[in-house]
Amino acid sequence: MIRVLLADDEAMIRAGIRSILGTDQGIEVVAEAAGGREAVDLTIAHRPDVVLMDVRMPRLDGLAAAAAIRAMAPEIAVVVLTTFDEDDYVTAALDAGAAGFLLKASDPRELLLAVHAVADGGAYLSPRIAKKVIARWDGGGFANKTAARARIAELTDRERAVLAGVGRGLANQDIAAALFVAESTVKAHVSGILRRLGLTNRVQAAILAHEAGLTGR
Numbered sequence: 001m002i003r004v005l006l007a008d009d010e011a012m013i014r015a016g017i018r019s020i021l022g023t024d025q026g027i028e029v030v031a032e033a034a035g036g037r038e039a040v041d042l043t044i045a046h047r048p049d050v051v052l053m054d055v056r057m058p059r060l061d062g063l064a065a066a067a068a069i070r071a072m073a074p075e076i077a078v079v080v081l082t083t084f085d086e087d088d089y090v091t092a093a094l095d096a097g098a099a100g101f102l103l104k105a106s107d108p109r110e111l112l113l114a115v116h117a118v119a120d121g122g123a124y125l126s127p128r129i130a131k132k133v134i135a136r137w138d139g140g141g142f143a144n145k146t147a148a149r150a151r152i153a154e155l156t157d158r159e160r161a162v163l164a165g166v167g168r169g170l171a172n173q174d175i176a177a178a179l180f181v182a183e184s185t186v187k188a189h190v191s192g193i194l195r196r197l198g199l200t201n202r203v204q205a206a207i208l209a210h211e212a213g214l215t216g217r
Contacts, residue, residue: 002119005046006032007039007062008054008081013104017052017081020108027115036060040068043076049119052111053098055082055089063089063096070097070200077118081111090129097200100124121172121187123202148211151197160214162189166202167209 004027008014014032021027030046033039036057043051051069055062066078079100080093093101099118102110103126114124152160158179165175165186172190176183190202199205209215 002027002050002115003030003046003048004028004115005030005039005043005048005051007034007036007051007057007065009034009057010054013054017111020111021115024112024115027112034058036062036065039065040072043069044072047073048076050115051076051078052081052115053078055080055084055093063092066093066098067096079114079118079124094203095200099201099203101129102126103128117171121190121202122169123166123206125203145211145213148208149213151208152212152214154196155193159189159193162186163193163205163209163212164214166190166193167206167215169206 004021006014006017006029008017011034018029018032021029030048031042033042037060039051039053039057039062040060051066053062053066057065060068062080062082066080069076069078074097077099078097079102080089080098081102081104082089083104090101100114100123102114102124106126110126117124152163155163161179162175165178170178172183172186176186179186190205193199194201194205197205197208199208
């Protein structure tokens with residue numbers, strides 16, 4: 001069972017999200033928050049697997065709340081759920097450690113896909129957001145390929161293989177199957193890669209993997 005906390009200051013939005021999540025028997029909503037500070041407190045109290053966080057929240061904005069949650073409980077995945085797709089929001093969300101970024105205008109099925117993906121240790125970007133991120137890769141918005149390759153030079157061959165899997169959007173289970181290792185081994189490698197490279201989350205790792213040419217793009 002995937003345990004989810006909803007954080008949005010609009011009761012009707014929370015009700016709609018809860019209704020969508022309720023169609024999946026593998027998901028349970030354990031708490032709801034109407035403000036950013038409340039979201040942080042309830043997350044620590046309930047320890048959900050996933051937090052769905054709105055950007056514009058009272059008493060602590062959603063991005064600051066996401067950063068606080070990731071700092072105190074890095075094992076909890078945060079998905080930013082918002083009506084805004086401006087580049088500044090996307091960048092700030094990734095910097096805050098969000099494992100996903102989803103637009104409220106998205107197909108409801110995307111919400112379920114996102115929750116399952118991040119709960120399984122993966123990452124999820126709304127297709128519209130993914131296009132923006134890819135455009136930044138292609139446009140050189142992130143570190144260039146030479147710098148990216150230099151950055152991953154310290155990784156072992158196995159760690160690079162794991163990072164390549166992350167870059168392809170694979171969950172830990174799929175990477176483990178591809179490399180014929182235990183899922184726990186992949187989780188340990190991912191944690192080590194993030195720590196050694198100074199990355200906040202899998203999305204940032206995926207970006208670096210693309211820049212370094214590990215995914216074949």
